[in-house]
Amino acid sequence: MRFKTHTTEQDMLWPQTHRKNSLGGNSKTIMIATLGPANYNYEESLTTLRYANRAKNIKNQPRINEDPKDALLRKFQEEIARLKDRLENKGKGGRKSRRHKNRDGTEVGDDASDQDDEELFLKEQQDKLNEEKRTIMHKKNINETEREALLRQLEEQKKAIEHEQDDRRKMQHKILEMESKLITGGKDIITHTSEQEQTLRQKRRQIAEVERRNREVQQQLQQREEERQTMNETYTSIKEEIEDKRAKRDKLSKSLKKLDTKKQDIIEKHRSAREELEAEQREIQKQSKLFQLIIENFIPVDERERLLKRIQFDEQHNCWALKELSKQADQMASRPLSANGDRRSASLYAQGTTIPEIARFKDENVILLQLDFPSRTTRDYEGPMVSPMIQAAIENAMKDEEHIELDANTIMSKKGTKKKKSNPNNGGYGDIQIGRGMNSARR
The missing domain is CATH 1.20.58 (Methane Monooxygenase Hydroxylase; Chain G, domain 1)
Structure with a gap:
């Protein structure tokens, strides 16, 4: 954004x-x-x-606007009343139940009398079916086929009555269970109401899932019906076929526009939800980094380790908490040390020297940086392998002469002694002897 x-x-x-x-x-x-x-x-x-x-x-x-506890109680009371009405109206064939009014004006049915009447009615129906069965079995003026058909009908009616009795028992059991869990006072009222609310939500989800499946089945059936009609369509003229195709095209275009709108709405909703989650994630990361920075700079390491050992997650309150310290009778306190981490006392200067320089000024919010030296642009001097004087004499001698004999023994033997005076006849280079001609050349 x-x-x-x-x-x-x-x-x-x-x-x-x-x-x-x-x-x-x-x-x-x-x-x-x-x-x-x-x-x-x-x-x-x-x-x-x-x-x-x-x-x-x-x-x-x-x-x-009412208390959530009263709202849940009222919801359960309405659910119980609805189940009772359904139980009263099930299988009575329009028979009216006896009802009376309380002091507050609400109508309440006579549950005990209605239940007894219903049981008597079902028992009478079963007795009638048994009597008819005996009558059919003793009749002699009907053939076997008709007798089997009548007996089959009686069995179906008997099964229907038994099925109705089972449903009634289940509904009565459900009503009794809900009434037993519906507590008007006490400490467990929130627990019971929350459990019942969860059950109702689960039932609603199941009903919604069934409705969704029914809608899918209906859509599939409608689609197949349209395909069948399309295959069976016959046209009397080309104009009629064109009009029908145009109507179908318009219908499909409208459906496509609706789907596009729905798609855009879903994308927009997903995008907004993702942005909310990302914003929440950034806020959580920001808080986490802040707490981590505080822990690293203001809490000692040993204290941090002790806290990490004591911390635990409280599932009841959905938060982190510290365990209580053990209070043992035989647990003795350790002997106090004269200095933290040392066995003997030390001066402030000695304690300061043991702490690294990076950590010494953290409480004063002072940052220490290392010197940034520039890159080297020079190099060390490397002297020549041969003395410059000798090198110059060799170069001068090699200019015109073809054969040169050099005697450097005197130079090496007199190394470290006092330097002799140079002879001007030999070019000023000490005892270097230079012979000319073929006779002076020695190999």
């Missing part, structure tokens, strides 16, 4: 979290959709109209 220049009202977090409870119920909500006539606002106008139409079609059930 941060890269958008405009945030639509339906994309904001506030309507998504509050419009569910703000529409209907104990309040009345008025929504004004504002449209712009400009061409570039066409898509925004369509989105606003679509959102306004969805909000207009929301029909929430009115809710009464």
